[in-house]
Amino acid sequence: MKRKKRLQDLIGWLAPFFGLILVLAIFSSIPEIQDRFLRIANFKSVATQSVIVALGALGMTLIIISGGIDLSAASNLALSGVIVAYAISAGIHPVVALFCGIVTGGLIGFVNGSLITSLRLVPFIVTLGMLGIARGIAKWIAGNQKIDAPLTWVNELMTRNPRPSWLLLAPGVWLMIFLALVMAVVLRYTVFGRHVFAVGSNEAAARLCGIRTNRTKIMIYSIAGLFCGLSGVMQFSRLTVGDPTVAVGLELDIIAAVVIGGGSLSGGEGSILGSMIGVFIMAFLRNGSTMMGWPNYIQEIIIGAIIVVAVSLDQIRHRRER
């Protein structure tokens, strides 16, 4: 019995890998693009393209495990990017500007968390409101257009060909890998990480056990906000302009990545590794579809189908466990 359980755990853990391998296998078996798809350079460019969604997904994983949701992630990201561009074009030192962008993200997250706990509103509503507010502020600060900031080293963070070349991958990609490792450790081995799971599994029980659930939640949303801020910095780095209209709807990509990776919207489940794989499944699908010259609607249909299939697989597994 116990062995069977362990086997199931293993399968559950491997399920997202299976999806990624399937996607890779399909595109590598198409002769038209085979050699191009499997080149290192292509993997590098997909990794760079994934950074923005991946950073958002790190925070979103925390939130979804805790049983919440953050619809404001993409707006928050756009706002942070605009703040960085605004600061740099105002002549502030890039390091300070970066810091401002990340802190802005954290602040928005903190407000989200505080409103959710103090007003006892469901996260869906609070972050739906924040989706509009943050986007609006971004457009306001940018004067309803994009901000052309002078080029600085910030714009080197996400280049496909990093300098110095021994870096191999863009600094943003290394940062993403590092932060993913950190978050995986935090979730698994720290008290805070275990509290996140406890809040998501059964909030009442967690509170009765002495966990300060409100404080935990505020921390979760603030951390997620910081990740959105960082993601916004990366977005700015890539665009070289602060664009308040960027990433509309990207929150759904982020949520989809977490869900494909085994996160449960009812809370208590999810993993950093799974979410990262979710991000890469979508990134490789987009990459492969573009290489094939398929129209956009095909990849939208495929990604939609994958979400449904991934979640239903998860459900089936759960039903059998009970």
Added chain:
Amino acid sequence: MKIRTLIPFAIFLCLLVLSCGKSEQSKSHQDETNKLKIAVIPKATTHEFWKAIHAGAVRASRELEVEILWKGPQREDDRAQQIIVVEDFISRGVNGIVLAPLDDRALCRPVQDAVRENIPVVIIDSALQGEDHVSFVATDNYKGGVLAAKKLGELLRGKGDIFLIRYQAGSASTTKREKGFFDTITAEFPEISLLVQDQYAGSTTETAFQRAENLLSRFPEVDGIFCPNESSTFGTLRAIQEAGLAGKIKFVGFDSSVKLVQALRGGHIHGLVLQNPMKMGYLGVKQMVLYLKGQKIEMRIDTGVYLATRENMDDPDIKSLLMPDLSSYLD
């Protein structure tokens, strides 16, 4: 059990992939290996304007026997998504890229990346900073504004009060049209005065409608109006019609749509400045092919602006611009 649940998933994906792969292949399978592959990247894919560009590109690809890969950003008008599309085509290794950049600056680096990998880039529709592209094929928007100003001046016989309703701050192409219009009116028609020239219609028909309504209730005596693009023209048209002033106010707009053509025929619009998107798509691809074949090409190509009026709207040339027939190129 596990396997059984995975089967439909796998079948579904395989079917989907195979079916798309197949439909693509059946069209272009024959000797595609030695055909030039050219990626054409628009700003968006669903607007009429981009469909016409697509049709032009398809026409060029048929004439010159090259293969085109048409792909816009996944979300319309999203700069970040357009960068991803360019990068993916670089990875795929096409022979050339024809790009309508969503931003004159944000797309610079992807274009540099392409050039570094020996993929030449032709820019269409909107300008790009820098010197990395081999050619720029677009409408001379300033000239379009000049054309509109001359027509409006002529309609008003050189005197009257007019509105210049601008489109949106920061939009390069429309700003040039507005400048062309403004310069010409102030230089050539000293007796025409601009009642309003710093009001922005905003990006949608609805915002333009409201703005024009407010302006009309403030200045009902206005004699003429110019709007620099399709949405502002249509929004303003609606406001003029609602105010019962249609036909009385001389109205010159930009671009065409079914509704605008009706209004032109009905005498509610007195002139429409037209671009030639099909030619833009056609020449964009053609320039690229000529360049790839080692011929010398021009750095800047103007695809022309044209004025449609009620009198000339049935001429075959103007008609093909007002209501381009794309069906033979797009399915």
